[in-house]
Amino acid sequence: MSSEAAVYEGGYTRLQINRMGLWFFIISEAFMFLALHSYRFLALGTEKPEAVNVFLGGVLTVILLASSVTAHQAEKAIARGDTAGLQRGLMATMGLGVLFLLLVAYEWGVAFGEFPPSTPFGSIFYLTTGMHALHLLSGIGVLALVYKAAKRGIFTAESHWGVQGGVLYWHFVDVVWLSVFTSLYLL
Amino acid sequence: MLPVIRGTIWAIVAFLIGAVLTAIVRAAMGLAPWAFGPVFTVGYFFGFTGWLLGVGVWDTWLREYLGMEPRPFKAEGWRRYFGFNTDHKVIGIQYGVTFVFMFLAAGLLAMLMRFELMRPGRDIMDFAEYNRIMSLHGFMMILVAVTAVPGMFGNYFVPLMIGAEDMAFPRMNALSYWIWPPAAFLLLLSPFFGGWDTGWTGYPPLAITNADGQLLYNLAFFTGGLSSIVGSVNFLTTIITMRAPGMTWGRVPIFVWSIFFTSVMSLTATQFVGVAMVMNLLDRIASTAFFDPVQGGVPLVYQHIFWFYSHPAVYVMILPSLGIMLEVLAHFSRKPLFAYRWAVAGFAGITALSFTVWAHHMFTSGMPEVLHVPFMATTEAISVPTGLIFLSALGTIWQGKLRFKTPMLFALGMLFNFLIGGLTGIFNSDLPVDMQLHDTFWVVSHFHYTILGGGIFGLFAGIYYWFPKMTGRMYDERLGRIHFWLMFVFFNLTFLPMAWLGLNGMNRRIGDYPPQLGGVNAFVSMMAFVLGASFLIFVYNMVVSWVRGHVAEANPWGVRTLEWATSSPPPEHNFPHVPEVLGGPYDYGVPGAVHARV
């Protein structure tokens, strides 16, 4: 389909159309996190329990930022036509993602004793980080599909929307984490 | 096997897997395994996924992603409506039939309510039943009002009007429709779980402690929201990127504009109601503390999050209908749409302001007093862009050459009703007066004037206007007019006295009221029954005309927009080749003007 000549007003290519659709989806998802944050500030202001582990939150942030770098490298690689580099980048990104999820699981285990979900802060903390983790998990799922497709060799330097879309989504999930980190750990 | 049957089987299997898994996990954690809330919720999300995969996501979509040969759904005749069909015209009909049916069902519930309210005291149902029926009526009608026009006409006519061969993402379009059946199924199921009695707004703490039917409401609202979001991504992308060459922004038909701005609101605000539903649901099934005051939660925050969606949502209900109204007024006056750019600016202004007015639903809620005056200001400001729509409508019919076919009657009726809806709304936006009117029948009158008198009249204008295009047959004009006059007259006789009732101390959402209000209530009920009966004529007209009406020409109304430049109904890819747009869609009275070359 991407080879089809642009016929419509504005001359949008299929790639641009796909990208626009994904951007709209991302805007929509951003509003979900806006809603979660709005509960946090409307119900609780900026108060938070002492027990929130800012150090661990920082580690999580570093891991995700690193995963954004590897995701970016994967995309760079396929833009050069380097399928092996793409696969390495995807693998590293998914690995960091899994590490992140494991650490979140550990954090939940500890924090359940400190601020359980039956307190307002606990409720919004677990829902927000849980929603984010769910998005990250779906991001890993998307990258896994991309990885499988890369193995089949369907991506080329010229045409690799699957990679671009998956990586854009991954960056979005990382940026969301920065907002989560700010609202629940730092403030 | 029909995809709907396979989807059902996959859904049942997946539901059972999810339910059993939850029970096992709960047992392992030392909890009672078969707690209804968690088991049903997890089971539902499994079943929902199973349904989507079975009905076509697996065949047409995931197989491709997994490197297998996709198996797109292909069928002819009636069967094509029962699968994952990616043709926007099929999806439009699917939406239309589903939601007109839902509208009629919810209308029947209204008849029951009016029967109970005909006399003071208890007649045919107890208060718990009344609350459940009222809640179901409200919620179903909300879903109809939010979805019917964009779903039916947006899908069918946006691509046609802008000269595209389909939507930008046809598979996502099919997905947005097939998300609905699980939501509808939940509604059908809810009475068996005690229903729910919070109205469509579902305020906690009541919504945390009442019957399990509330859980089904949460899930259904969440599911419906998902469909809205998926649909609006598609509309926005389609309208931006797939306009035929020459269809500049200044030549886009006004209905397309209305869908564009509607989608902006659905895309963003809907997430808020999704979050509100999830929080409410977790308070119920996982004992979280979001809105539960016993655990330190804050019930008022639910109202903020809920109305941040639900006020834009009322513009989601009305904007597409206003689009239809302006469309019909221009074509049936054979005059250019007056102040086209101002009307578009009106839609834009309504959209922008719609995000800033939510707390006017909360003037008596006990929210901090600093919020009252700003929200009154924004609310009253929104009457200005709405006024631009009236400017456009009145300017269009002024000095036109009016043709009083059924769609035109509905458009004019809508203009009148929406005027009253708008003016009664001013009273609610006024802080002192709202202290009395909030949560009374005045409000019932007001929002029925806007949503039923405005939104649904617009829906019917659209149904009659586009019926020949969608079915290839003409409806019976005489029956259409009878339907209009009955609906218009008895709509007003039903809902205008309600404003008086509210002013005189009848609050909304009650199965009983002071005996002194009995006379007016009896009158309202009688009128409501005739209003309800008028839809029988509509149904008869639609069914008979669809089966054996006169065959419609390509352009029975002799109007200019692109959907009429192709056959009725249009062929699979709409146009033989992409049309070339040469001028505006409303150049009536301009000799030799051409909108597009097809």
Next chain:
Amino acid sequence: MRRDALIVFILWVLLTVVGEAIVMAIDIYPPVAAVEAEHIDQAARTLFMLATPVFTFVVVVMLYSIWRFRARDESEEGPAVYIHQPFAVGWLVVTSALAALLFYNPGYVGWKFLQRDPTGDLVVQVVAAQWHWHVTYPQYDLTVTSKPIGFERMEENAELALPAGKRVKFEITSVDVIHSFWIPALRMKVDAVPGLVTTMYATVTEPGSYEEDAAFRVQCAELCGTGHPRMNMRVTVMEPEEFEKWVEEQKKMMEMGGGMEEEGDH
């Protein structure tokens, strides 16, 4: 064109005059029992008066167009008028001015009036619970409780008495779900929210009772479950001396333990 506009203008003026006369002449409001209520009715009347010319303008233009601008044959098309710039600008200016005006008065001014004096001679504490009103007069050490027994047996239900001429402060809260404390004769309501105390102030004026008009009642106005329509009680505004007597009577009844045992059915 000019003739059409002139006719519409004349019709509009005529209809507006008639409309304003109707708005001023007919009284669609229930009895009033507070200074605030009079102001709120006045605000509503002002809004009706502002809404009338808008309503008549749209209706006159519509009806005139329907009558005058019919197509006589199928091929006829209207004039290619896309916009009339001065009219559109004028429309925008007038509607904006109207919105600003009604924001200021009756909106802002009326709201400031309701908020003018956050004190009360008499304090009435209201606790809502599914589906009762517990009304406490802390200055008199008296509590009355309503029963959800419906309009049929309203005369047996508890009574909220208010002394005429006194300023009353209501302090309202809830112990379970959200309710709303509404007295139509005061034209005011405020939600009873668990975990929050909300307030409402009224300067009560003249005597009146439920027997005269159902506007003299407390009504729950926020859906609170099965008993919601029956979550109400009688309101009586009485002269201060009578109020003192009423308090004494109620206290006697309380000592005898009356009035509490009976639950309503739903």
